Amino acid sequence: MYHGRFKNTHYQAGFHWGEMLRKHGNFIHKQHTFQITEERKKFAMRCLPVYEKYYPEVLKEIK
Numbered sequence: 302m303y304h305g306r307f308k309n310t311h312y313q314a315g316f317h318w319g320e321m322l323r324k325h326g327n328f329i330h331k332q333h334t335f336q337i338t339e340e341r342k343k344f345a346m347r348c349l350p351v352y353e354k355y356y357p358e359v360l361k362e363i364k
Contacts, residue, residue, distance in 0.1 A: 311362055 307314040322329060335341070352360050 315362075 307318070309317075319329075336352065347362075
């Protein structure tokens with residue numbers, strides 16, 4: 302089993318991981334683990350104030 306080793310910022314680690322996936326032909330944007338429904342979108346929008354208050358860094362990361 303392979304265990305990833307991450308370093309640098311979250312962005313840099315994620316970018317590096319994405320590059321490694323791409324080089325091996327794995328495109329995760331085509332592999333949704335669930336359907337993105339209107340209900341899920343509404344739930345995500347209701348979560349925004351909580352993230353803005355307690356974990357604003359994740360919003361920057363997602364963008």
